[in-house]
Amino acid sequence: MSVDSVEQSKIGAPSSGVEPLILKRWSPRSFSDRSIHPDDLKKVFVAASWAPSCFNEQPWRFIVGHRGDAIFDRIVDALIGFNKQWAGSAPMLFLTAAKKTFSRDGSPSEFHIHDTGIASAMLILQATALGLHTHGMAGIDKSKAREAFAIPEDFDVCAAWAMGYLGDPDALPEPYRALEKGARSRKPLEEFVFNAWETPAIFGV
């Protein structure tokens, strides 16, 4: 299966009328060697900055490593399990962290992780627009990451992300090779859009 046919097979149902940018985004584990131009890299982070956040706090922080540098190696080191292997082949890895308190008065925020998720979403869609792919990883040793990067207690370590251009799916070991070529699945609206709790919302008549 070629890189192009994998790419095509991953596009979410276009008949839904959803934006192509949103339907084209998926999470590969195979990345090519091609590096990311600094101008493109800037764009993905500027895109993140335009996310909305509670009191416009912009609680998100990104720690960025490139393959071959010490930051990249430390991010890989903080990854758990198989993530360590495939993510190590991406040209870029970054960690996200979220500020627990509001800068304006030091009061605790309940939205810092939520809003960092929103900013990460802006980032990954901008990456998609530039022909890049991203893959978020929950499997990180957060204490290790905190220690490796001296992340202060006032920040939660959120997630790790790999970013780069799509690589050869056949370079992956199983079961990841099959996953890379497999169909995507999502819940139908009835399962997550409600009127009353767990009562599907009605769209029109």
Added chain:
Amino acid sequence: MSVDSVEQSKIGAPSSGVEPLILKRWSPRSFSDRSIHPDDLKKVFVAASWAPSCFNEQPWRFIVGHRGDAIFDRIVDALIGFNKQWAGSAPMLFLTAAKKTFSRDGSPSEFHIHDTGIASAMLILQATALGLHTHGMAGIDKSKAREAFAIPEDFDVCAAWAMGYLGDPDALPEPYRALEKGARSRKPLEEFVFNAWETPAIFGV
């Protein structure tokens, strides 16, 4: 100031090369009476479904109210402060909730709120693509919302959102009228993209 000129003034710096969809999204408080076509409403929630999530759990749930129905009124009732006033003029409000545990094995998730943020971001960008506007609200009484909608303990109440078409900014009282017409601000990259902690990342040479 006309609705169109407010709209124009809110677009993030196009010179950044960031996707217009991301730059066009902002959070108004003035909404027009125009209702949202059910087909468009479906699209925004389908867009949310294509968000990535840890183990593809898709932990997000949306409770959707339309102005004039009981759900809408109950969401308004759970809002805090001035949100109650302006949000009540939107044609649509919805609440987000996030499942705390993984369906596959019942283990706790640390990513449910983060991933609900990502799904909300897909939703608001799809809304932007359809000419709609959204405004997220942190100011909600979460206990009241939980009780009003019988949201189970296994879910965290996340945020409330207003969605609709842009309305007349001059219909807002101050200070919200001025905010509606004011400039947007975002941190420069140096303040949130790091190599080492709080050391700005270098993009190229």
